[in-house]
Amino acid sequence: MKLRLSFLLVLLLPVLLTVNAQAASAAVTSAELIEKAADYDGRTVTIEGEAVGSILPRGEYAWVNITDQNNSAIGIFMKASDAAQIKMLGCYGLTGDRIRVTGTFYRACAEHGGDLDIHAARVTLVSAGHASIPATPAWLPPLAVVSAVLAAGFCTIAVLRVKRYNTF
Amino acid sequence: MAVKNKSYGRVLAVLYYIGIVLAVLAAAECIPLATSILAGETKFIWIFTASVSLLLLAAAILVLSGARYRALHLSSGEGMAVASGAWLLGMLLCALPYAFSGNYLSYLDSCFDVMSGLTTTGIGMVQDLDHLSVGLNMWRFLLTYIGGQGMVVLALVFLTKNTDSAYKMYVGEAKDERLMPGAVNTARAIWRISLLYLAVGWAVMAAAGVYAGLPLGTAVLHGVWIFMSGWSTGGFAPMSQNILYYHSFVYELATLVFFTIGSFNFALHYAVLRGDRRELRRNIETVSFTITLSCLSLLAAFGLMKNGVYPNLAALFRKGFYQMISGHTTTGFMSVYARQFYHEWGDVALFAITIAMLFGGSACSTAGGFKGLRIGIIFKAIGAEIRKYTLPESRVVQTRIHHVRDLPLTQEMVHSAFVIVTLYLITFAVGTAAGLGAGYSLAESAFESASATGNVGLTIGVTSPANPAFLKITYILIMWLARLEFISVLTLAAKFVRKVVKR
Numbered sequence: 001m002k003l004r005l006s007f008l009l010v011l012l013l014p015v016l017l018t019v020n021a022q023a024a025s026a027a028v029t030s031a032e033l034i035e036k037a038a039d040y041d042g043r044t045v046t047i048e049g050e051a052v053g054s055i056l057p058r059g060e061y062a063w064v065n066i067t068d069q070n071n072s073a074i075g076i077f078m079k080a081s082d083a084a085q086i087k088m089l090g091c092y093g094l095t096g097d098r099i100r101v102t103g104t105f106y107r108a109c110a111e112h113g114g115d116l117d118i119h120a121a122r123v124t125l126v127s128a129g130h131a132s133i134p135a136t137p138a139w140l141p142p143l144a145v146v147s148a149v150l151a152a153g154f155c156t157i158a159v160l161r162v163k164r165y166n167t168f
Numbered sequence: 169m170a171v172k173n174k175s176y177g178r179v180l181a182v183l184y185y186i187g188i189v190l191a192v193l194a195a196a197e198c199i200p201l202a203t204s205i206l207a208g209e210t211k212f213i214w215i216f217t218a219s220v221s222l223l224l225l226a227a228a229i230l231v232l233s234g235a236r237y238r239a240l241h242l243s244s245g246e247g248m249a250v251a252s253g254a255w256l257l258g259m260l261l262c263a264l265p266y267a268f269s270g271n272y273l274s275y276l277d278s279c280f281d282v283m284s285g286l287t288t289t290g291i292g293m294v295q296d297l298d299h300l301s302v303g304l305n306m307w308r309f310l311l312t313y314i315g316g317q318g319m320v321v322l323a324l325v326f327l328t329k330n331t332d333s334a335y336k337m338y339v340g341e342a343k344d345e346r347l348m349p350g351a352v353n354t355a356r357a358i359w360r361i362s363l364l365y366l367a368v369g370w371a372v373m374a375a376a377g378v379y380a381g382l383p384l385g386t387a388v389l390h391g392v393w394i395f396m397s398g399w400s401t402g403g404f405a406p407m408s409q410n411i412l413y414y415h416s417f418v419y420e421l422a423t424l425v426f427f428t429i430g431s432f433n434f435a436l437h438y439a440v441l442r443g444d445r446r447e448l449r450r451n452i453e454t455v456s457f458t459i460t461l462s463c464l465s466l467l468a469a470f471g472l473m474k475n476g477v478y479p480n481l482a483a484l485f486r487k488g489f490y491q492m493i494s495g496h497t498t499t500g501f502m503s504v505y506a507r508q509f510y511h512e513w514g515d516v517a518l519f520a521i522t523i524a525m526l527f528g529g530s531a532c533s534t535a536g537g538f539k540g541l542r543i544g545i546i547f548k549a550i551g552a553e554i555r556k557y558t559l560p561e562s563r564v565v566q567t568r569i570h571h572v573r574d575l576p577l578t579q580e581m582v583h584s585a586f587v588i589v590t591l592y593l594i595t596f597a598v599g600t601a602a603g604l605g606a607g608y609s610l611a612e613s614a615f616e617s618a619s620a621t622g623n624v625g626l627t628i629g630v631t632s633p634a635n636p637a638f639l640k641i642t643y644i645l646i647m648w649l650a651r652l653e654f655i656s657v658l659t660l661a662a663k664f665v666r667k668v669v670k671r
Binding site: 034035037038052053054055056057058062063065067070071072073074075077090091092093094095107108109110112113114115116117132133134135136137140141143144147148150151154155157158161162164165 | 187207209210211214215217218220221222224225227228229231232235236238239268270294295296297298299300301302380381382383386407408409412413414415416417477478479480482483484485486487503504505507508511512
């Protein structure tokens with residue numbers, strides 16, 4: 001019986017180790033960090049997200065804001081050399097580089113005027129950004145042309161009508 | 169029959185003026201169209217072409233229908249109907265670019281954002297803000313800027329004569345200061361002041377952006393947007409983290425200066441620009457604002473320090489005071505996340521900022537809330553009442569206030585202040601009840617309701633596209649009512665109800 005149990009444990013060991021390793025490096029979301037800021041304060045966290053906007057240099061360091069969900073983003077304070085590996089930042093028509101950051105989370109950073117932020121220790125590029133220009137719906141150009149023609153016609157009539165009653 | 173025709177003509181005259189306002193909005197919408205052309209945003213070039221055309225079409229139809237009656241002199245009620253009607257129709261038509269963009273989950277959400285922008289509130293329903301088109305962003309901020317000075321005020325600029333009707337429409341938009349003789353001249357003065365500050369503010373914000381690390385082009389774009397939003401006490405920002413995105417004290421300070429100035433009365437601006445700097449110290453609104461801001465900031469600081477929310481004084485200023493003054497001026501710029509209010513600020517600080525949002529900025533400014541003038545009048549009236557019972561009966565003391573000039577405090581002023589503040593409080597209670605009905609806590613509901621009622625824009629995390637439709641509609645109505653200070657919208661509603669009942 002004992003032998004059986006030991007055999008089973010040996011078999012399960014790789015599985016248990018994998019699960020444990022995944023838990024240790026499991027990325028949290030920005031929403032979770034904001035919602036449970038007190039719990040995570042001062043702890044090492046890992047977060048993954050798309051770099052958006054611009055890199056904001058601060059001497060040997062830089063701010064990079066990353067978004068991981070709709071309208072949820074967080075500021076990462078990292079070395080300028082780490083920021084330099086980010087080639088594309090998200091904006092209209094562009095999906096920015098996706099990065100994975102491990103660093104210390106601060107609920108109200110004393111160094112940065114109380115910002116809720118992460119000071120990065122390790123930054124890795126997960127995937128490169130790409131163009132993502134939204135397609136124009138097929139119905140839009142005809143609507144624009146028809147409404148423009150109608151508006152031009154009605155505006156002309158309106159101007160003539162106003163001139164006709166120009167008593168004021 | 170003749171009476172019926174006369175009444176019909178008066179309705180058409182109201183529609184004519186609403187059409188004029190819509191035509192001016194259509195002209196303004198050409199700016200985001202041009203922006204999209206310059207930015208090469210094909211989809212948005214089509215969106216703005218269609219939206220401008222539909223707005224112009226609606227304007228032309230209204231102008232056509234009422235052109236014959238445009239010489240009629242509008243009554244006060246009709247002037248108010250023009251203002252509130254223009255805001256309602258303006259919201260429905262200005263929402264078209266949002267609705268076509270795919271950045272909003274519904275047309276209701278699009279309308280919500282337009283009303284939030286026009287009323288300079290700043291709470292939003294937009295999806296994926298960090299990837300929003302440059303053209304659409306330009307429209308968001310332009311709507312805020314136009315709404316801040318007043319869309320009727322903008323339309324009046326293009327009228328040629330200072331008619332009585334023009335003044336009635338001007339008053340309908342909750343502005344009653346006469347900077348110059350005639351409503352048209354006053355409207356032009358208001359826009360001259362705003363454009364002067366725009367030139368200065370744009371340059372300063374662009375420089376602050378470069379200092380914060382933005383590339384020059386982005387700093388220039390963000391500069392004009394943040395200025396338009398700040399000056400108009402709007403609260404929209406181009407990135408989802410709002411002002412926190414910039415991680416810069418200098419940038420925060422620059423916004424703080426402009427939104428504070430923006431919350432001052434245009435009559436005060438006019439007096440100061442004409443060389444009367446003493447007015448800044450003497451005006452009842454600046455005095456009232458300074459006192460209430462100081463008291464509420466101290467209360468909030470006490471609450472935040474008691475809970476140990478921020479690690480040092482610099483953080484307390486950048487987070488505590490910035491949010492407080494942003495709320496009091498009804499701007500709504502945020503350098504903290506919405507949920508931090510709920511989880512970290514504690515009851516005392518939340519109470520202080522909720523009160524600040526309700527108090528608001530100055531009358532005849534871009535700000536919302538009760539307004540400093542009314543708070544000053546109410547406190548003066550309370551003081552006069554106490555004096556009446558403490559001084560000898562034979563002694564008659566006349567209370568005076570200083571607002572551009574010395575004025576005796578009249579019963580009419582006190583009555584008007586109490587009526588409007590009471591209406592604000594009722595609206596705030598209704599908004600809070602709606603939040604509670606949607607399942608939020610009392611603190612969350614009261615905070616968000618105060619933000620909508622004061623046209624502020626700070627959020628505790630209640631406003632979201634996931635809200636039930638009734639809550640979104642309630643907030644839209646609250647923002648509209650509060651911005652026009654109730655009377656215009658209530659007049660329009662009364663006229664509508666009377667028509668229906670007559671039928």
